[in-house]
Amino acid sequence: MYFGKKRTKEESDQSPVKKVETESSLDSFLDKSSLDVVYPFSWEEFPDYIESGDNFIRVIAIVDYPKVQYGNWLSELKRKKGNITISQFLQSSSSTKMIHHYNETIKNKEAELLKIYDPLKRKRLEQQIETANRQLDKYLQSNSSFIYQYTYIYLNASTLEALNDLTENITKTLIKLQMKSMVPVKGMYQAFWSALPIGENLLGDYTYKESNTEVASSMFPFDDAEILHLSPRSDVEGINKDTNSLIAIDYLDRKNTLNQNMVVIGTSGVGKTTYMIQKILRYVARDIKVFIIDPENEYSQIVEHLGGTVVHLSSNAQTKINPLEIFSEEISENIETLTIDLELLVKDKIQRVKGFFQVLKPDITQVEQAVLDSVLRNTYLNAGIFKYSSISEIKSEQYPTLENVFNEIEKLKQTDQDRFKVLKDFYYILESYVHGSTTLFNGHTNININANLLSFDLKALQNEADVQAAAYLNTFSFLWDEITKNKTENIKLVVDEFHFLTQNSEAAQFFYQAYKRFRKYNAGAIAGTQQIQDVLEGTMSDSKNVGEAIIGNSYTKVFFGLDDKGVEDLTDKLHMNFSEKEKKLLSRRKQGEALIIHGSQRAFMKVELTEEELRLKDPERYEEHYGEPAMEVPNYEERIQMTPSELVEAKNFLYD
Template sequence: MILLGRFFQKAKPIEEPDIENSVTDESFLLDIFSPDSIEEGANYLRLGGNYVRTLAVSHFSNQVEAGFLEKLHTMSSNVSVIHHIEPTPSHEMVKALNRAVIEYKTRLQEPRLRPVDQIKLENDLQDAEILLQNLIDGSSEMFVEHMLVHIQADSLDKLNSITHQIKTQMSKSIKLLTPHFRMLEAFQSVLPVRSHKIPEMTYRNFDSESISSLFPFDECEIVSEKGIIKGKNLKTNSIVLVDHDELLNRNEVVIATSGGGKSTYLFGDIMRRWMQGTTIRIVDPKGEFGEKARKLGGEWIKISPMNDNVINPFEIMNATIATDEAGLPLEASLLHQKISRLKTMFTLMYKDLKEQQVAMALLEKVLVEVYRDKGITWDTNFKSKQSSDYPIMKDLYGKIDLLMHTEEQYTPLAGFYQVLYPYVEGSYSKAFNGITNVDLSNDLIVFDLFDLRNEGDLQQVAMYNILTFLWDDVTMDKKKVHQIFVDEAHILSDPKNPLAMEFLASMYKLIRSFSGGVTSATQQVGDFLSAVEGSRNYGEAVILNSVTKLYLPMVQEEMNSIRERTSESFSEEEERLLVIQDADKHQNAGKGIYVVGSKKVHLQVELTPAELKLWDYAWYERKYGV
């Protein structure tokens, strides 16, 4: 317990050291960064225990397009691409191009010109004329460009292997030279000191359009200066680091098949956000996170017919009406908001209620009376109200019974009254009928719904009740950063009654205004996307309002559902990574596509040793042999 606490110490704000003040001796600083020895070979350098080689790019293919360096940027080896770029006056290039155009036209008039030479000359002439026209119009500028490729490895054999791989893969696009006996000068040219020692080997002229093709817009990296580590980039072996504070919102969605690595990812993300000071709330239908949270000092709340943890659906937690980013109220009154949510919850309990317009209207009248009996009206000031001041499920049950026996107009509520019995006096009563006794002061709380797994629609009702409770908690304090994790979010989705999923979608839309975010996860994407009302798909709305998304291994049917019902698209390569057969499930677990806005990376979900030890000790023992 103590050991785990040390592993998961939460971050405390500290002042970053000022290097300029802490290090006054310049030579001392250089000693820290410098290798203990340098050995220069004919075509490599040994820097301490590392071997490095710098290659000079002496020539580019005439036909270059954006992304032609993608293979170079996405190599998993330690390879860096360095550019020295300087603007240069265009008038000399205009003169040179003018001469070149005349020469090309002259050569094209030669009587015995071979077809292959004619085609090449025509292409060169066309390129020269286009560039000349752009320079004369002022729509393009000229640059001197020098490109170097720097390779590092822990052995000379590995260095040679990587060098051969690069030269082979890039041979159609660029010509690479090894600066024999000038490797130290080449190495100095890649250092960030604005000094190029071998310019004669790399000198090339580029116009602005051509030089743009060199920039790594294709580079598949997502690395912020700070943030949450999401895993390892499968293509480059670098970490994927996301700063949610800098994004449009903190919302995320995780989609996978069973055994695809969803829960492992959620646990790692929960731990890392929590350690950075985020208040964490977890809705846990599978019962996977409670015990782990308790070991870390968190709160494990089991919602079950067998214990006394109660979240009173009738309690109004907020004292003021929440407003959106524009400062406009989200509801007419707090009581109006609560009654609207209660009516939604009751349609989840009693499926036929949603279509019974008269019964719904009568139910609202009863709810107003139940609150009035407790001294609560549309104009009540809730600042001084305690949990014990609100009605409970038993009060509604008794009020309906009384009204049905005294006023005939309330007989349409007879069916709902029968359905309400288990929640008041029957097997569900401990979870729903009572005063709220859940403490939200802990910054790591798990709401465990595992004991409700075999209780029909009860999990859906409980999950919705918890989410309305947590939403009120979030909106009461804008200073705290909250992240609400909703595992198995498809439980909320029902094609016949989309109201619960609509509430989740509204949380995704509004929670940004309250310094919070929601992470939903599902292993049944078809069900998740089934809550549709008119042209509105609330599962898709959740995905659309998530800046970050993680797609883990899934079967073809699930991929088809995503493609057909959402705006998300995947390349053939991405689909090959995601779509699996059952036999490949274990091998591909934790490998997926992580999306941040318009950027995508191939991700491997990984836990630190301390996280893995807490999450799955048997797995930890197998992996680390302890």
């Protein structure tokens, strides 16, 4: 019924025309192009997907979950490539109702079990009873309460074919994760709105699942296995096997990295040495000074190829490190307030040389050391060392050598017979190191101590037990001075097969101090071994276990593969814990795959050499893989050369 003024026929005829004119003027006023950008220009529903503009959408509902708790069910799913969104709803459930449900389930299933003889049906009933018992145990122990959980997986692709491929990929992953999925056919509209972050669960009656809170908590992605600290100074360690992203660590970031120390453990043939060579190559490329201790002569070839220096240590080696040369003005932690002069440096060096002499003659007496103290002082005095004000003014050739010490003792024959008698036994021992067949320690230092890459080949010393301890002590004393004399320069000490060295008390003492104190000097030690048991059994002169100290003081640990005994030793002696997944990966001992632990972070890592690293490390394999001669350096600059348009864009780029 119409109560207004009655319209005439003429007014009625003219009214639609005015309406059309109004709509036309409104269209010209509105910015419809901007609205079209915000809102899809089309929306069409199909039984199992939605087409919205250029997007094809499908929502998968989860209707059942794994029966046993394990960390982060959806970890593999959330790392899948594609436009994937996971929506979850959690709703409290009545504990009384759930307890009654599980209690009745146990009674009914056990009664049913008495009547069933089919093995398959009995197995299923037993599993259902076991699950119900487990839920009751959790509740009675006050470890959990009960909730309803709902999960939707929102998929979006640019074509229907891509959407179907993504759906198939996700479905396979869900099956692997023991999660039962369902595509709500003819309910896609409700599923779409349920997956949006607006709190509308329109399919709740069809997708709910009871669960205890402990199991449900493992769905939250709080155990992300990413170790990615990218900065210009970061070390790229490898590829994360779970996420396919980089594993990168900034070892100089003291907020996130306690120290730069690392241990690399793995059985033979799993890629441990390859990984360590890769690290050396990358340090050299970044102009970081690297010292290498090489017990098996595995690094000499690559070091020489890179222009570094290799020191081959043996009883009659031509390369020398003079045990009487002073390499550093760093003395100890406790005298920082004192003025360090040559007098103080020589006194400190004399104490260390007496320790070296004790290795040459293990039964040296206190009286012998007292006489040697004055002999050594006279040796430095006669060499003219005290006339200088700094060691930077003294050349290597100006320092006294063992021959000078020998000559000073020989003078006592004429000047002080009593003192000579005290040193008579030591005199004849020292003679063999000066004029005999063991001349390793006699002579001026003739290696390039300023080289950025310096390797010590210790292989020959493995069969020369009489000089091994002294050679280790002399070498490690030199390294300690070189590393600790400069707190600003970043230096790396790399030692492979260090289980050989932990059996020697002098070497063990050096590594103990290195792993404990290198952090103060902006340095890091990287030790690799395949004999974890030998490392854990290595002791120092005071019977302290060096293996525990080295591994315990390594903020970063890399495990390339271990047998059951190795895992057991780490667990029992170092109290390290490994998950079942980690144990399985370690026991597989697959080449190039490792578990890396950085502080509290853990990740499975794949180590792969770059093209240039492979060319330098393994020329034969490089030629087989790339089909190019390893002697020819590829033109890498040509590969990254800018196109003309990129050059124009770069030149015209304006900084804000």
